[in-house]
Amino acid sequence: QVQLAESGGGVVQAGDSLRLACALSDRILSSHAMAWFRQAPGKEREFVAAIRWGYGTTVYTNSVKGRFTISRDKAENMVYLQMNSLKPEDTAVYHCGRSRRGYTEYAAEYDVWGQGTQVTVSS
Numbered sequence: 475q476v477q478l479a480e481s482g483g484g485v486v487q488a489g490d491s492l493r494l495a496c497a498l499s500d501r502i503l504s505s506h507a508m509a510w511f512r513q514a515p516g517k518e519r520e521f522v523a524a525i526r527w528g529y530g531t532t533v534y535t536n537s538v539k540g541r542f543t544i545s546r547d548k549a550e551n552m553v554y555l556q557m558n559s560l561k562p563e564d565t566a567v568y569h570c571g572r573s574r575r576g577y578t579e580y581a582a583e584y585d586v587w588g589q590g591t592q593v594t595v596s597s
Contacts, residue, residue: 476500476586478570483591490595491558496570496588498551504528507577508546508553509584512566512593519569523555524577533577537563560595567592 477499486492496508509524523534523544532544543556553570568591571584578584 476502476572478572478586478588480568480570480588480591483568483593485594485596486560488561488595488597490560491556492560492593494555494557494568494570494591494593496553496555498553498572501551502527502572503574505574505576507573507575508544509571509573509577510544510553510555510568511571511581511584512564512568513590514566517566519581520566521579521581522568524573524579525553526577531577533579535579557593560593562595562597565593565595 479497482494506527507524510522511519513519521535525532525544541559546553570588572586573584
């Protein structure tokens with residue numbers, strides 16, 4: 475079973491950028507997808523972005539389109555989330571997850587999760 479480990483979170487000011495990384499412990503299939511979700515205190519886990527491992531096609535939630543970019547490095551088994559123009563409402567714990575069923579916005583479709591990395595954006 476692949477394991478995931480996120481890094482790159484921190485405390486920044488509104489308008490700043492951060493790059494999150496998710497390290498995979500092993501290879502996954504081209505048919506799988508990787509995604510970033512986030513969870514703020516008292517709220518449900520929210521879809522942010524996903525990428526198909528094989529083709530590299532991507533999908534984003536509307537609130538981050540044009541500001542966030544998800545990418546993957548298949549050779550290094552890494553997934554990244556470049557976050558620009560950060561806003562206070564982006565504050566959350568960010569988790570990466572693996573779906574065996576292609577990319578989807580539903581957290582229940584992801585069977586492996588990392589421990590998360592905290593992103594705090596001050597105004």
